[in-house]
Amino acid sequence: MPHILIVEDEAAIADTLVYALQSEGFTTTWLSVGGEALAWLEQQPADLLILDVGLPDISGFELCKRLRRVSEVPVMFLTARNGEIDRVVGLEIGADDYVVKPFSPREVAARVKAILKRVAPRPLPEVTPASASGPFQLDEDKVQIHYRGQLLNLTRHEFRLLQQLLARPERVFSREQLLDALGVAAEAGYERNIDSHIKSLRAKLRLVAADAEPIQTHRGLGYSLSLV
Template identity: 70%
Template sequence: MPHILIVEDEPAIADTLTYALRAEGFACTWLGTAGEALASLRERSADLVILDIGLPDLSGFEACRQLRSFSDVPVLFLTARNDELDRVLGLELGADDYVTKPFSPREVCARVRAILRRLAPRSEPAAPGPFQVEPERARIRFHGQPLALTRLEYRLLEHLLSQPGRVFSREQLLDAGGVASGAGYERNIDSHIKSLRGKLRAAGPGEPIQTHRGLGYSYDPEHS
């Protein structure tokens, strides 16, 4: 039974989420502050954290920043703000998705299930050409060199490697990275691809990620 940690200072919202998630078969724990949540997660991991941005002691952004220093647990942000900058900042900090208040409990449950499905371990990790994919460590090697990838960069590269030669659109890469396609975030994929290319060039020869103008990106083994 997956364990969901809810970090929310409003009891009515926490009760609604707890009821909906338990009805879907999840185990839930509710904490009202970021400090309590961080202390709890240092002692016992969760399968996913639902994290409110407007907490009384620390912002959800700062809590996520601290959490990422010791845990890779998936994070779903709850936010009362619908500003794109906030959404992008949350995703850059390592969040997996976000929901804007007011929200439907069914939508939250669906997003939780989708995140957990995406992160489920794969039985046969891809290892094409000069790449070695180590999903249990969320690590990829290129020509034997481990790449220092962000969470989103890891997911993007893993997805490209999964189907050599296939052209993935920006929207498909957003989905693979766990970012809602309606977040107005499509063009930011270009900056992440640029960063990936720089790290690949530093690790070994070749230009394995190819650009297809107006279409998207692909992994081309012949250019590795």
Template identity: 80%
Template sequence: MPHILIVEDEAAIADTLIFALQGEGFTTTWLSLGQAALAHQRQTPADLIILDIGLPDITGFETCKQLRRFSEVPVIFLSARDGEIDRVVGLEIGADDYVVKPFSPREVAARVRAILKRVAPVATPAVFQVDHERVQIGYRGQALSLTRHEFRLLNCLLEQPERVFSREQLLDAVGVAADAGYERNIDSHIKSVRSKLRTVAPDAEPIQTHRGLGYSYSPGNS
């Protein structure tokens, strides 16, 4: 079963979450400090982290920022602050959800399950292997050296074979605000990804260009 790391300095709240999550079949680990959570995730990666913002050592925001330097593990923020700016900041620095205290433990468990379902490995063709935790994609048995943006771009295409994505849609998948000045950056990222794919299979063209429309992933050309 998926393992959930709870980072919360209030024992009563942590106990409530542990009870609810274990009741849903998840395994859990509880830590009360952000630095301890970072060390734990490096050594024993969890499948999802529930992260309180008001921690005693470093804030949940700072913990998430440091976490995103080495992991794409899903994060749900917990906070007593329900202002729009706090929610926006939390999501912009890499969180997948934001829950305001007091909360329903059953609702949190449901959100955990929904997020894990969304990020579960997709049934991509055997020629590609996607590892979300390590932010890696294998192609024909060889690991590709991708940047974070290239990983997100290629993963987006792989998730929906044959679908034509516009540059704006791919920018959104990469996590960059749509802007005329940035749309051409997608072309540069596509060119770089294609170059890396060709080092493995020079004659294959898994990424197809649709003039005036965008790009798609074609399994038949992999």
């Protein structure tokens, strides 16, 4: 059974989540502060972390940053703030989803299922690595991509997206096709999250070559990758 760690300081919200997730067959642990969650995760694994942004000891964002130094466990943020900047920050530091309060417990359970489905091991698409003279070099065994000779520090999602774009240079991929590369159904409502991941990817590429723009936007269609 997948085990879900809930880090939420409001007991009523936590109880609702525990009930909804256990009804769907998940096992759960509830903790109310971030420090306890970090200590708990050092001792035992979780399959997914539901993390409140406004914790009493440290922020959920800070907890996620610390966690990402040692773990790629999927993270779903819960927050009372609906600003786009908060959602983008959450995704850029490694979150897998972002749910605004008040929320439907059944929707949260459905999103948990979608996240676990897309992070489950699956065959990687066949990719022809870029030539030695090209700007990208893919190492599937090490799950690494170099750009102009420099190793890119990519999240799991960023690696899969860039890998998919590298598979067919110059081809325009729709958001739905890129979601499929992550193992997510288009109807799951993650289309705009692709934009956030692409934004983060571009920022990391610009750190290597500020004057280049290999990822191209095709308005109303999607994204492509240029090797020029």
